[in-house]
Amino acid sequence: MFDIGFTELLLVGLVALMVLGPERLPGAVRTTGLWVGRLKRSFSNIKAEVEREIGADEIRRQLHNERILDLEREMKQSIMPPTTAASSNTAASDSPSTPNATPAPKPEPEPEPEPESVPEPIKAAEPTPVSRPDRSPEP
Template identity: 60%
Template structure:
């Protein structure tokens, strides 16, 4: 509150000692201290009563809430701006690029037969069977 340094306090003590005298100085300091304490308590009680009557605590709380809301709004706008600046349009990939693993479904055809017509695929499947001989055909 007051900018009083050590030198100023020493000067006041010397002047007080010369003016009041060494016998009455301790009693005077005690009395002044009591009056200062009473004055401080009275001022703080009056201040608290005025603040209560005016509702300053509610006003402080509301101002604090408004400050927080402004900060949140600014943060949201900043995030939206950064997202908008750094947004990259998704690239449309071809259908085959979306497949992570090969198809394991039993109806799936091997890669070498995938592009061939169904009749050729069946022909190759029949080639994998054991060859029939003329004797077996005649017995049937």
């Protein structure tokens, strides 16, 4: 990130020695090291927290989307029966081979399923609560 070589560090050290003097330089270096360490720790904590939050939100979103897709597939399967080879043959014979030919009568639609086999209405899926040891529990 910062391209600081040994010569630049040596130059900064010599300037600091001339400005602060030999008696105050060790204390200044120690204080600077402490502040740099604190900054690094705080930045790494912030970065970890942001990554945790982003990851948790994305996982919640993926789970929610998967539930919706599963419910949609179940509804499609319960509404539309699987197609068979007979229905594809019927569709091929529906198109007239000559322009003046009358189309074959279409089969009547299948009766709707009885009410007890109709799936329950879809409820909005709520994301599962995620335990957060570093925070108080959410309402």
